Amino acid sequence: MTDEISDDAWSMTPDQVTAKLAEMSKQFDAATKPATSSSEPTAEQLAADLGSALEKRDAATVLDHLIQAGLSPEITDAGREVQEYIHGKRSITPQLRAAVDAKVESWKRDGEFQKKLFAGDPEATRLLTIASAMRIAPVKEPA
DSSP: OOSSOOGGGGGOOHHHHHHHHHHHHHHHHHHHSOSOOOOOOOHHHHHHHHHHHHHHHHHHHHHHHHHHTTOOTTTOHHHHHHHHHHTTSSOBOHHHHHHHHHHHHHHHHOHHHHHHHHTTOHHHHHHHHHHHHHHHSOBOOOO
16 A cells, blocks of 8 residues: 555455555654653742742842842852842851841831932842842851
8 A cells, every 4th residue: 555545445345445544644643742751840849940040030139139230140249148148059148147137127217228219229139239239148157
């Protein structure tokens, strides 16, 4: 039998026609299936992919914020240090954490600092960014 229907297709028996149609159907199914052999992604795979995409977006947002605050990790040592705090690669002592918390609380009560911050003062923004990064860093006792 050939893949094409020829003039002698009219002379095929019903069993031969049935076999030929089944073969052609299989070929059609194979040709129309997606090229990949993988099945649909699972909910866990989709959640993991979404989580990864969100982490990349968040990292890009944090990097943008650091650059805008004058703390580019590629340019300044302070920027690299802040990024290490944010990513949990650098820890602080409980005493330093308490001092940073106290400083942030004092800024909340400092009208002049608040005015500068809300006006977009680069120094106020930089200081609050550094303090915020230190507040989310892991706290460890000194060795």
